[in-house]
Amino acid sequence: MGFFLGDLKEIEDKVVSTRRIIHQNPELSFREEKTARLVGEVLRSLDVRVKTKVGGNGVMGFLQGAKPGRVVALRADMDALPLDEMSDVDFRSKVKGVMHACGHDAHVAMLLGAAMLLAKHRDDLHGTVKFLFQPAEEAGEFGGGAQPMIEDGAMENPKVDYIFGLHIFANYPSRTFALREGALMASSATFKIRISGPGGHGSAPQETVDPVYVAAQVVTSLQAIPARMVDPVEPLVVSVCTIHSGTKSNIIPAEATLEGTLRTLSEVTNKRAKILITQIAKRVSRAFGAWCEVSIVDSFPVTRNDPSVTRKVSRILKTIPGTRTVEISPLLAAEDFSRYLQKVPGTYYFLGTHNKSKGSVYPNHSPQFKVDEGVLKYGSLSLALLALEFGRQ
Numbered sequence: 221m222g223f224f225l226g227d228l229k230e231i232e233d234k235v236v237s238t239r240r241i242i243h244q245n246p247e248l249s250f251r252e253e254k255t256a257r258l259v260g261e262v263l264r265s266l267d268v269r270v271k272t273k274v275g276g277n278g279v280m281g282f283l284q285g286a287k288p289g290r291v292v293a294l295r296a297d298m299d300a301l302p303l304d305e306m307s308d309v310d311f312r313s314k315v316k317g318v319m320h321a322c323g324h325d326a327h328v329a330m331l332l333g334a335a336m337l338l339a340k341h342r343d344d345l346h347g348t349v350k351f352l353f354q355p356a357e358e359a360g361e362f363g364g365g366a367q368p369m370i371e372d373g374a375m376e377n378p379k380v381d382y383i384f385g386l387h388i389f390a391n392y393p394s395r396t397f398a399l400r401e402g403a404l405m406a407s408s409a410t411f412k413i414r415i416s417g418p419g420g421h422g423s424a425p426q427e428t429v430d431p432v433y434v435a436a437q438v439v440t441s442l443q444a445i446p447a448r449m450v451d452p453v454e455p456l457v458v459s460v461c462t463i464h465s466g467t468k469s470n471i472i473p474a475e476a477t478l479e480g481t482l483r484t485l486s487e488v489t490n491k492r493a494k495i496l497i498t499q500i501a502k503r504v505s506r507a508f509g510a511w512c513e514v515s516i517v518d519s520f521p522v523t524r525n526d527p528s529v530t531r532k533v534s535r536i537l538k539t540i541p542g543t544r545t546v547e548i549s550p551l552l553a554a555e556d557f558s559r560y561l562q563k564v565p566g567t568y569y570f571l572g573t574h575n576k577s578k579g580s581v582y583p584n585h586s587p588q589f590k591v592d593e594g595v596l597k598y599g600s601l602s603l604a605l606l607a608l609e610f611g612r613q
């Protein structure tokens with residue numbers, strides 16, 4: 221730890237300026253070419269071996285320590301969101317309709333900062349550090365970016381023993397690390413329900429089957445799943461987030477479509493809720509004479525932190541001066557870091573960035589989202605420390 225602390229001031233400016241370059245040039249999921257190029261350049265400048273085009277736009281760096289030890293992977297996601305930036309920073313997005321509103325620009329910069337710290341001290345390092353710069357985390361409905369990287373061999377050769385990743389989070393105060401053992405984040409599945417019937421004239425509903433009316437009944441009935449049909453102590457969300465139907469105020473349309481998301485913290489509840497969504501949508505539709513089609517696609521599994529690894533992570537984070545580490549309740553957000561945790565033990569954790577005095581008060585995914593850049597060096601330090609300590613195992 222001591223030698224990293226001495227270097228922190230030196231890397232801080234580089235981490236912040238790199239983050240600003242990425243922030244100004246955001247790229248959507250599956251299109252992270254420029255970001256990947258920048259990552260490759262920085263890693264090579266540190267004499268870190270680089271592999272590009274891993275599972276799409278993924279970039280991997282390999283840093284061999286001087287001493288034998290474990291293989292520790294550190295992961296950052298690289299993609300931005302389809303939003304017009306409305307923050308007040310002077311390095312706003314230069315790309316219309318695209319913004320780093322989830323902090324993935326900060327993730328890339330922090331991991332590069334960790335690479336700077338670790339590369340400088342490779343003589344003190346045990347084992348190998350694998351840096352995973354991942355595309356398409358925000359594209360859960362298209363399978364995300366972790367799975368393609370895994371399929372492209374990211375966890376093999378050398379085989380990863382532990383993996384760590386962190387997310388900037390506006391809900392927690394700046395310089396606060398937040399984590400928990402076990403299930404940290406939810407599984408997510410996307411459902412689509414198509415309800416149809418013969419439409420007709422708005423004045424004569426008796427001659428039609430009205431899909432708008434049936435859709436309304438389905439939306440209401442689906443809430444019986446969390447309220448009446450699943451153990452109330454099991455976290456579960458069923459949210460219908462889009463309703464599309466109709467063209468004119470006097471036409472009963474022939475079709476209505478609903479789309480939504482299902483979140484759970486257990487595989488068993490996830491399975492049961494999917495069956496219930498399908499049954500309720502179909503049976504309610506049938507009761508009113510409508511035809512119904514349901515499709516449900518799994519996005520990400522539960523993000524499950526290894527308990528003993530996470531206990532050790534917590535102990536390490538608590539040694540970082542100027543920060544605080546807290547235990548949190550699970551969130552029903554979802555993250556494709558879960559895919560790596562299905563393969564090897566590791567920990568995903570948050571770094572708070574809520575700071576009123578700096579105007580960093582807006583939630584992730586808001587067009588006004590603003591990172592407190594003062595926390596970035598702590599993120600870099602935490603990742604570097606985890607690689608150092610777990611490499612020794």
Ligand SMILES: [Zn+2]
Nearest residue numbers: 322358584585
């Ligand atoms: Zn996000």
Ligand SMILES: [Zn+2]
Nearest residue numbers: 322323324387
């Ligand atoms: Zn994110």
